[in-house]
Amino acid sequence: MYHLAREVIDVGDVVASVGDSSAGATATFIGMTRDHNGGRVVRFLEYEAYGGMAEQEMERIGREAADRWPICKIAIVHRTGLVPIGEASVAIAVSAAHRAEAFAACRFAIDRLKERVPIWKKEHFEGGEVWIGHAGGTPGRDPQHVPGDARTDHGELSRG
């Protein structure tokens, strides 16, 4: 399952889609919209995707994960449009015979998604709005503050 979702992501559906009789483990990652970022109070988030290419890149990530680890199935679903605080912006589920490869492939999938899937996030905060230079909504990890990351200087493209 690789798709963009205009409405609330049903995480149960995403997990069910990787069900497999040979799987002993399913690992999941849920990116949530949070109410603060860099000292700003966030009102809601907006995701824009390049439809077609985004799903194609998700499929590529699934193939890459399957090449690296003996997984059974993988599903990636990303929300688009306006997303209220506290909802899932992205859900990834990976099933495998054992947990180690399920966890590893799930981590790989969200990291790759943020590198190359053409989906953009606009943060609407109190007093303004800004496009953030990465996709997804990983709690607790802000790529703009990754030490030693030369890209941090232009993590945001301010409007106007």
Next chain:
Amino acid sequence: MKVRVRFFAALREHVDRAEVVWELGPQQTVGDLWDALQNAFPGLGGLSGHVAFAVNQEYVDSAHCLHDNDEVAIIPPVSGGSSHVPSGA
């Protein structure tokens, strides 16, 4: 030849449109197109080096040769300002 150029997110707002049809001479590359677009839309000028390109929904580098009716996407940073073709493309 003509190509369809698509803009997303911050770039779409900078140029105030989601796409344009662009006429080019023969044997032009993505880099040539990007130079022409920056001349036509001054709002893009400061973003050089911060964007990636896709042709027909596949990442390419700026030396990629264009063909008639290609769909070219100008891809603003999707991960903290990546300025190059994502690895594995």
